[in-house]
Amino acid sequence: MTLVRWTPRTTLGFRNEFDRLFGSFFNTSDEEETSLTAFSPAVDITEKEKEYLISAELPGIKKEDIKMNISDNQLTISGEKNQEQKIENENYHRTERVYGSFQRSFRLPEISDQENISAEFKDGVLTVTVPKLKESISKNIAIKIK
Template identity: 55%
Template sequence: MAIVRWSPRRSLLDLYNEVNRIFDTFFSGIEEEEDTLVTNFYPAVDIEEREKDYYVTVELPGVKKDDVKITIKDNMLTISGEKKSEKKEKGKDYHRSERVYGKFQRTFRLPDMVETENVQAEYKDGILHITIPKKKEAMAKEIEIKVK
């Protein structure tokens, strides 16, 4: 039988992520799908609905641009990649090592009324910004009411 190290911090983080996922399902037009990749590195994501688009911000500190992949298939936005560990030098005796490395994947179901062919992404200083435009028919229209 393998001995597995239990981390109360990790368990609390898992609970926090699950509660956030449940709330996101109820209060958001964009739902997160179950991650198919088990990982210790779970980047934080904000999704903002604006008038003309959805704006996604992903925190990826320590991840290189070339190690990030964005795909959209069947209205599913997937952000995946890998946070590679630094090489640990032999002879160093770590008293504490809390940084997390590894592969990650976050997948979100997009609303039907988005233009997936016009998505734009920018990566700067460990922050990934993705802009997903809404289709014109999905944007709010202002109708003037004439008083007679």
């Protein structure tokens, strides 16, 4: 019987090793690369007693470039992050900022008050407030049988 030394690896370690292996296969340079292909804003959704809050990070986007609509009980936030004009004859070493159109959609809960949704855009963060409908108070009603 042959004994083989076992070295446990974490999932993250395995992923890093996998990325390194395939990164060197597809990449001819040893430089660090960030593969960002599309702009998709980060979003937080929280629930409070009377409302839901959706906060989307939209840095570098103008308020005029953001659109919101509701269709089929789904809230859609869309827009475009425009690229600053690059100066010709500049020697860029790296450009990592991502530009382009984006769209995020969220299914609204049945108890959301779609008529009173509001939004505020401040310091690059869009905060959407989705009020909850007032839930009907259930009552026990005795029904007489004839």
